Amino acid sequence: MPRKKKPVIEYRHYSLPINFPILLLSGERWKISDIKSEHLHFHNHLEIGICHSDSGIMEIKGESVPFKAGDVTFIPRYLPHTTYSSPNEASLWSYIFFSPEELFQHSFKSAYSDFEPNLWAIKGMNCILNKEEHPKVYTLATSVVEELKQKNNFYQESAYGLLLSLYIELLRIHSRNKPLVEQETDHNLKGDFVISPVLEYITKNYMIPITINDLADLCHLSTTHFRRKFHEIMGTAPLDFLNSTRIEEACKQLKSTDASILSISERVGFQSISSFNRCFSKLMGESPKQWRKAVHSEAQSAKASILEFTGWV
Template sequence: MSKPKKTVIEYRNYELPLNFPILLLSGDRWHISDVKSGKLHFHNCLEIGICHSDSGVIEFDNRPVEFKAGDMTFISRNVPHTTYSNKGEASLWSYIFLEPAELLKGDFGGASPYANIFEDMMQNFQMIINRKDYPDIYFLITEIIEELSHKGMNYQLSVKGLMLSLFMKMMRIYSDNKDLTQDDKETHENAIVIAPALDYIKDNYMVNFPIEDLADMCHLSQTHFRRVFNEIMNTSPLSYLNTTRILQSCILLRTTEESILSVSEQVGFRSVSSFNRHFSEIMGTQPSEWRHRMAKVDNASILEYTGWMQAQNLSEEKK
């Protein structure tokens, strides 16, 4: 009997401004294809989405959840998922990517009586709610989108105030809906356990460190840490680290004229041959070829080629 095909998981990095860590993706270009991707993906930050039209499915690992126009999604970073529209449809979305802990610095930190629930929510957010049931949440998100789109006077302060209100309401909803199965509870607890390792990789991917150090950060034995990490992320700690490095290298390849050797060193690879090998495995081509292909895409953002309809068209052209 053949082994079941292993799920492929793609890491997507969204570079957020340091002083105002929030990014809006909105407008007519943000349609989702009805072609189901062969990959799950996860982000480096929290994703908030609003579906404006049509319907489809979001899959969290192997668990499909239907969505429709008016639905709002909240998905934590490091939660593998994929989204596709129903056959013959192309659902239109607006997305907000952000780092809530940085944007709302101090409001839900360690001194806050709600710090634990906020941290738990940030690690385990996988929620879809509808406009009809939560009109106040829909209003807050659409107001945030409006502020981010038009950037009027003091818009950043306005966005922070709206976000503070949004997260206060979402924490209440999240807390009220924590009636989880035993399997869900174990998964969520494990996700929190490996959070220090994920945070360390995010901030120190360019440094060479023993993988064993990650187990120590999580207060787990090496064997137990590797097992839990694989259960949560569907990949090994080393593969996750290398994927993080390769996605960071894509940003440097696209936005700088640094040599391949320099890029490989900046993201933490000890040799350019190792970098080339991992890049080819993850991206399907060599770094130089990838850079050359991306250079031909005039006035386009890397974000346009990370899983949307235009990306699907590009992949079909390559076949």
């Protein structure tokens, strides 16, 4: 019997605007085919989707969950999934990407640390909220999209308030749906989910020293197996991904602050200025000093992503 073909996993990396870190993808381009993709994908930010027309299926956590017009989807970062429309349909969507931890860190009390639901506990069916049962979610989500599209006076302040209200509502719904006893633990992670703890850890701790052994231990894998599994899913080596995360944060700081290059290199986790300069030049094509000068002179347009590894979309 032929072995079942293993699905390809695509990591879609979105760099958010620095001054207002919310990304909207909307318009006629964002129609989903009725052809079922052989690829699962996941993102580096939380995704909120609004289905404007037609229907289809979202595959998530091994579940096939139907969606229809008026549904709002709520996909935590690093959660593999795919979506396809019903036969002979092409559902139209709008998507909002943001990092709750970054965006709302000053809005929540310091005691609140779980900015995103535990993706191991959340069920696939709870990632899709229909308009009839959750009219508030639908109204808030569509209002955020309209503010970001229209860009009227004070649209950023309005979009921020609406998105904060939407996110709180999503957290409340998730807390009601959360099982009393969580069956899944990191020790039970299998298949494509196995490296997610590492992605989450790097996102939150890129600024401290991290070794390949540290990362392998998070997945309860040998170093050799972890390297192979990470490269298989991400298309790059674990430490290359770590350094790319550091360089992206450095770009934000080079553009938005007057801090010295040495100070920034230390803040993002590099142990020496020479290793920072070497890694920055490799990824960005020029030195940190040249890049900062070009950005400030508006001679260089913003890159959609500095992370362009094999197999990425």
